[in-house]
Amino acid sequence: MRYPRHTTLELTAKCNFRCPYCYCVWHEYPALAKPELNTDGWKAVIDKCAEDGVEDILFTGGEALLRDDLFAIIDHARRAMPKCQLSLFTNASRLTEPLIAKFKRRRVSLATSLQGLRTYGEMTGTRRSYRHLLAVLARAAEMKWPIAVSMTITRANMEEAADMFAAAALSGAKSIQLGPMMLGGRAAARNDLMITREEWAAVKERIRALPDGRVPYTFCDEFICECRADTPRDLLAKWADPSHKPCPAGKSFGVIGPNGLYRTCLHSLPR
Numbered sequence: 001m002r003y004p005r006h007t008t009l010e011l012t013a014k015c016n017f018r019c020p021y022c023y024c025v026w027h028e029y030p031a032l033a034k035p036e037l038n039t040d041g042w043k044a045v046i047d048k049c050a051e052d053g054v055e056d057i058l059f060t061g062g063e064a065l066l067r068d069d070l071f072a073i074i075d076h077a078r079r080a081m082p083k084c085q086l087s088l089f090t091n092a093s094r095l096t097e098p099l100i101a102k103f104k105r106r107r108v109s110l111a112t113s114l115q116g117l118r119t120y121g122e123m124t125g126t127r128r129s130y131r132h133l134l135a136v137l138a139r140a141a142e143m144k145w146p147i148a149v150s151m152t153i154t155r156a157n158m159e160e161a162a163d164m165f166a167a168a169a170l171s172g173a174k175s176i177q178l179g180p181m182m183l184g185g186r187a188a189a190r191n192d193l194m195i196t197r198e199e200w201a202a203v204k205e206r207i208r209a210l211p212d213g214r215v216p217y218t219f220c221d222e223f224i225c226e227c228r229a230d231t232p233r234d235l236l237a238k239w240a241d242p243s244h245k246p247c248p249a250g251k252s253f254g255v256i257g258p259n260g261l262y263r264t265c266l267h268s269l270p271r
């Protein structure tokens with residue numbers, strides 16, 4: 001098969017966070033993460049991306065910065081695909097000023113997530129504070145390599161969603177994307193954290209009412225991956241969007257999992 005124009009490489013299933021909302025499918029199907037491709041395996045995937053004319057690659061995980069060979073993989077991609085847009089999604093726990101400079105030199109855009117302020121520890125399954133992340137955002141902005149920020153809204157953090165948005169914007173986020181927690185991955189066992197469509201609409205209203213921070217932002221309205229055949233019918237009935245249009249997964253974008261298997265999106269399973 002031919003890889004789509006926008007291809008995500010899930011370089012590892014390892015992660016130093018335990019976010020309860022984590023959508024990574026190997027939390028439900030551990031076999032999808034095994035065996036993890038080695039450096040040569042990822043280089044071969046990148047060579048195929050080059051052959052297939054992939055236009056942009058997003059490196060993610062798990063936490064991609066846990067791979068010792070991350071820059072070997074990225075440098076291979078840059079050599080094989082000089083014009084390709086490269087990005088890295090990271091939880092930013094290991095992101096430092098020298099690393100930001102390395103990514104900037106290689107023209108690798110950065111993205112991260114801010115999952116709470118008061119609730120940051122609960123939302124990442126760690127004892128960490130949001131302060132490191134905001135400091136990284138601010139330093140990256142000063143270095144003229146600002147970081148895009150995403151936020152997953154749950155029952156735990158929805159009351160502080162507007163504060164999270166303001167904190168990211170004031171810290172120099174390049175852009176902000178917000179969406180409700182999606183059922184799937186580790187989140188499949190945390191139905192209790194899902195917000196309702198009405199609560200999501202209220203969060204969006206609060207964000208829209210904020211003073212214009214000149215930060216571009218988007219909302220993602222999905223609550224469930226409707227492509228998955230294994231979703232219990234009662235959950236599908238509860239969370240599916242009646243106005244849902246067939247999504248473009250597998251047409252313009254796709255995902256290569258930690259073991260090299262292709263899926264149509266981050267939330268889907270191999271066919």
Ligand code: SF4
Binds near residue numbers: 016017022091124
């Ligand atoms: S959402 Fe990201 S940071 Fe959180 S556990 Fe999953 S892979 Fe790790």
